[in-house]
Amino acid sequence: MTRTSSPRTVTLARESEAVYVATNAAGAQLRFGRGEGLLSPVELLLAAIAGCSSVDVDAMTSRRSEPDRFDVTASAQYVTEDGANILEDIRVLFDLAFPEGEEGDAARKRIGAALRASHEKYCTVSRTVEKGVPVALIEAERQGA
Structure with missing residues (x-):
């Protein structure tokens, strides 16, 4: 590795x-x-997840044809359990349309593979969230305080 x-x-x-x-x-x-x-911090997280994969999918499809529509919606359930908050069921919906013709057909055929490649390899944001990487909150040390 x-x-x-x-x-x-x-x-x-x-x-x-x-x-x-x-x-x-x-x-x-x-x-x-x-x-x-x-935008709230939670909405920024959803935007980051959607944006990260959007960049990947856009690069892999638009080299074949410019999209007529490229709309992406990230959603999640905001859950509070025992006073602690978390997002569950994060979903990213890609609503893409490409023009008729050979180039548009080539872009449409690439969508599924682009979504898989982004999810499995390229999107740092969603892969980090799924892996559950630890986050440390640290207070800065002050001199003479």
Whole structure:
């Protein structure tokens, strides 16, 4: 087995109560939190799962034909049990349409294989969620505090 590793980091800054800005190493930013007009952290997780596989499926199908429709819906059951919250039954629905003709036919034929390849090999987000990788919440050490 060949194993490589490269770090990924996102920093988070509080803008106001329950409103945050995430920034990646390239400087791209995303505002989220609790409140009107904002995606919640749970919705961001669903978007990340759907987005990760969307990038894969898009790359594997659109090289054959540009889609007429590429709509993806991620959904889950938000469950609270004994005061603890978790998502269950995460589903990602791909609603894709390609134009009539040879190129569109080639793209349509690739959808199933693209979904399998993304799920089994390429989508880091859903594969990490399914594997159940541990998450550590750590308080930063402060000098002179």
